[in-house]
Amino acid sequence: MEKKRPxxxxxxxxMEVIGGKWKINILWAISRGEPIRFNQLKRAVQGITNVMLTRSLKELIAYNLVKKKDFNTIPPHVEYSLTEKGASLVxxxxxxxxxxxxxx
Amino acid sequence: MEKKRPxxxxxxxxMEVIGGKWKINILWAISRGEPIRFNQLKRAVQGITNVMLTRSLKELIAYNLVKKKDFNTIPPHVEYSLTEKGASLVxxxxxxxxxxxxxx
Incomplete structure (x- = not known):
């Protein structure tokens, strides 16, 4: 995912990493309530769809700004929080x- | 253009005002070389198209972050710079x- 450009x-x-419509809002919402679950995050980021939240989280995780903890339970329990690099943006x-x- | 939301x-x-792919890059490029002309700005913001630069500038002007000075000459001479509100973002x-x- 890391694209090195000279x-x-x-x-x-x-802006390559946190640009676009939602990522800064998502980082801010996580910073104010971490660890946070998907649906809590969806409510905290006004107007975002499930698809955009899922895609944005995937990119933020790939850029090592957000980390995901899966408790491997049924029903699923997953929590999101900021990595050290993500927290340095706060x-x-x-x-x-x-x-x-x-x-x- | 001002959309008041409670x-x-x-x-x-x-992010409603400066979100999206280009506006933060445009503000940053203007701040580093103002007053700046359209083509200079286009070169300074890697990968932006004429259409996106025109549209983004229009929005930034509507939100009173950027101001445009038209010298009314032939050929046209137009310069962009930050307003006080725009400069407060720098x-x-x-x-x-x-x-x-x-x-x-």
């Missing part, structure tokens, strides 16, 4: 939250 | 740039 722009690289997301509340 | 989450509001984009360089 450019120096950290913003471009970051201060940036917090400033984005403050910016949004102040400016929009 | 939620308190600053991140959700921010510290967040800078931390995102550092995060990307460090973690990806």
């Amino acid at each position: 450019f120096d722009c950290g913003v471009t690289r970051s 201060p940036i997301l917090r400033t984005l939250d403050q910016w949004g509340k102040k400016n929009l | 939620f308190d989450c600053g991140v959700t509001r921010s 510290p967040i984009l800078r931390t995102l740039d550092q995060w990307g360089k460090k973690n990806l």
Whole structure:
């Protein structure tokens, strides 16, 4: 999944990983309630579909920003939380939250 | 263009305005070379098409993050730069740039 590209722009690289419509919202929702289950996360991220949440989580896990814990039970019990790398984004997301509340 | 929605989450509001694939990259490129012309901006934002750059700029202007100056000349001379509100995002984009360089 890691696609090495010879450019120096950290913003471009970051947006390759957390860009798009949902990933920043998902990371923020996990950071505010981890560990969190799929349906809790779906409720926390307004307007996301099951398909988009599943796909976005898969990418965030592949980029080592989110980790998944499967309890191997019936019915299934799966929890999501941030990895250390994912948690290192939270201060940036917090400033984005403050910016949004102040400016929009 | 301002769509008021009764939620308190600053991140959700921010992503409504600067979410998607290109807007954060565009804001960052403008911040590093403003005032900047359309073709310069196109070169600075890797992989963006004319259509996506035009559409994204239109939205960023509508959200009062970017301003456009048309010199009314033939051939046309148009420059883009950040508004005060747009410029207030730059510290967040800078931390995102550092995060990307460090973690990806």
